[in-house]
Amino acid sequence: MSVVHTVLESPCGPLTLVATDGALSHLYMTDQRHRPPEEDFGAPGDPGDAPFAETARQLAAYFAGELTRFDLPLALHGTPFQRRVWAALQEIPYGTTVSYGELAGRIGSPGASRAVGLANGRNPVGIIVPCHRVVGADGSLTGYGGGLDRKRRLLAFEREVAGTEEQEGLF
Template identity: 90%
Template sequence: MSVLDAAIVHVVLESPYGPLTLVATDGTLSHLYMTDQRHRPPEEDFGVPGDVRDAPFAEAARQLAAYFAGESTRFDLRLDLHGTPFQRRVWAGLTEIPYGTTVSYGELAEHIGAPGASRAVGLANGRNPVGIIVPCHRVVGADGSLTGYGGGLDRKRRLLAFERGVAGAGEQEGLF
């Protein structure tokens, strides 16, 4: 079955960072959208409304609640992520950034075996289909500055401050 024929279902969860729209394709979590997010498609692309008590939303909601409560630092969800092979390498690399820390785009490029590809890493990072779960907010500029974030710089700042507070990580950077 192609993505165009897939059963697409969505739910909206409340979070400390605003409503989160979770989208599942053929029963597997495929997207997480924040309000005012860059690259957010029109709502009619989210499919039919689903029930948060159904799979895969129930487990995603449970893990997100644990994350926002400071009780969990990792996600273990089956994801259906569509992207180029390079984008998928970047997204996999994002999941290896330790909770409460940040790395630069260049450090992430080196980590995934693509030194010198920091711009391409930044573009792939910006196309992450499941922000927060795949923690693209943990990537910063080479000088430590908060650079673009699809969910907005204020939300990125708040997510990083939250993680650092929970982890007691201070200003640790570059820890793969």
């Protein structure tokens, strides 16, 4: 198994991208919860190589307000339940939010909102698999591996781009 990484500057701060066998497997923000030690990121990779170059291109388009859905080869490793949650996250429309309970219902486990929250927190590729779009039942911002300030800014940015909320100076 080949594991390599690179660091990409973004409006959210430096993002560490990790690729496993040529597919993006992790995206880590600084000070992220569940961030492993850097020695687990593999050898330094060439930012111009796959999948880093395409990930950088799509992230730049996202932060420019030109991309609302990522299309990248991903190597996501988790339990079957986690993978169901991560797949459902990718179906949440840009600029909108759903509650943990609503997401649990969407995957056929209506009583599993806490388990959905745990799986959401273990999402290995935040932003790309948009776990920031999940909120508490009352609409409150609860939990985000990259920090609540980043979650708030990502949601406000998407709402502004989608035309559902006026905000300025978010990134």
